[in-house]
Amino acid sequence: MEFIQWSKDNGVPVGPGRGSGAGSLVAYALKITDLDPLEFDLLFERFLNPERVSMPDFDVDFCMEKRDQVIEHVADMYGRDAVSQIITFGTMAAKAVIRDVGRVLGHPYGFVDRISKLVPPDPGMTLAKAFEAEPQLPEIYEADEEVRALIDMARKLEGVTRNAGKHAGGVVIAPTKITDFAPLYCDEEGKHPVTQFDKSDVEYAGLVKFDFLGLPHIDHHQLGAGDDQQAAREERRAAAGYRRYPAG
Structure with a gap:
């Protein structure tokens, strides 16, 4: 996922991986996650198996303060007509x-x-x-x-539905305009469009939901130990007989 590498390159703290996606070795190799599923005995079948009906997805955690920067980057890259957040409905x-x-x-x-x-x-x-x-x-x-x-x-x-809001992390990236798949709703200022379909309906309409979750505990201070953690991982791999080969 390009936006994860962009975030790391632009000072936006990103979580190491959470949920079923952390069980994918391909995701680790592509640097979508920073957790080696072999090292931690994570199950790939939680991420993808024949009995799963919905699309597999990644819960990607970003620093709360800079999450919107990532969404802005995605909108600039894929086109603002193709990127939107998702509506939620509060009920009584x-x-x-x-x-x-x-x-x-x-x-x-x-x-x-x-x-x-x-x-x-x-x-x-x-x-x-x-x-x-x-x-x-x-x-x-x-x-x-x-x-x-x-x-x-x-x-x-x-x-009964009481109010409309914005999904905490859901973002859709459409292959064409969002309006080819779902109607849009804007706030009172005419900004920040969200789909008028909720998270279940956007998937039914053929869109894939990405989770851009903003978490307050992910910040530079907490991720500052990354180099020490990487060194420890390399030591464990060496002890287990793993070898790292250069790319290409």
Whole structure:
């Protein structure tokens, strides 16, 4: 991947490799990753196997502060009409939908807050699950007409798309214009286009998603130990009988 080498050449810290892509020896040979899968006994089959339906991909980690520079470089190289980030849709979850409906209905903050706090904070929580997990919810639902009206409305709106955002790392690079595959959406300033298809739909439309992940702990200070780590790797290879041959 050209943009990884460009990043290293232009002072953008890049992670050594993460996820299933680190199991590819070809990726290591092409300097896409910095981890030798033979040395660390990584499984190639996690990256590519006959039972995998989706395209294999690499999670590439960049310094948070300079990640946008890499995306700008990719857009300059392949054409801004061919490069875009990916949209995400926020939905109205159980707690949030109670708060939103309560605010629209004009209920006092304390009234709404008391109800929403009865919803357990577990991942994937729904109003139906909350009614089973928290005995007080069905009690106040039956006893208070205003609570009943609020929750009935919340049930109708639960799961509805609330807002649009940008995928944390997803970038698509199209062989032609992005608009040949997906419509685009821009922010209020008309900048930073993202696909109107989410990550699943862009793949269904024939585009390949690249993950450009910005991580705060990847910085020059942390990667400064790279030379020492490389020397240690060379010593381990020599002890194991590996030989390094010059390119070409």
